[in-house]
Amino acid sequence: MDILTDKSRVERLEIVDTGRRRRFSDAEKIRIVEESLSAPRMGSATARRHGIA
Template sequence: METLQTIAAGYGGRLDVVDLGRRRRFSDDFKLSVVAESYAAGAVITQLARRHGVHPSQIYVWRAQARGDGGGVGRISEPPAFVPVVATGDHGGLCEPSPAPVSAPLVIVLSGARRVEVHPGFDAATLAAVVTTLEDLR
């Protein structure tokens, strides 16, 4: 019988050993815990997959299964989603409006590459008149 070195020599000196192994099986509890962890704030799927020894795409499959899109694993609740917010004038005293922060000037770029820098507290009516006058000078 030939040795691995003899066989490898016939293939240009390169021999790749591939371990096909057995298909791994994960419990539903393990899958659900990984899926729940994947929805945590700041979770990075690739890091999570590396830590648990699975491929990142497997976590997405388990998420779909948990949502009911792929069957197999028990359901978990959906991650939080954005919802529309309607602002009303009445805040019921629950919060006070915060004062305007002191910030850098607002820079308005007009036609002809003209710039107007507006510092906090500048009168809006005067600003409108200045911008209108400068735009009319084109």
Template structure:
């Protein structure tokens, strides 16, 4: 009897041969998200165009709305501040209020508040109070 063995070819894969996930920079993510927000219902079309899933684009959009996406690109964490010397606010003259602009706020026993014009007739105020706070 003859001993014949058949060996099939074996292919060995290393980690270098396998395609890796694409790394998206913050600038790229920002560009894709802003493009997806330009028009009505552009999310799916934009995701297909860039070969990413809609769920990944949704995550990027959520980060964009929360300010986490592109924070290192656009802001350094400081806000510019300009200080100008001016007169104190107490010296600023305000125009006199007209009597029809004046309002009175009344807090009722049931916790509600009424804001009424100061020129409201007492008889109308009594009628309102009897309806709003009968107790």
């Protein structure tokens, strides 16, 4: 299946930007990094849980 035959493709994509930037204290940053390094949790899962891209 390619883009010419795929009927479910997105016709329009709208991006909404909140303009909000999160700020973490040093203690929160350390806790998040420690959590991401602890097994078996993966770093990407920890980032998603804390809303970090």
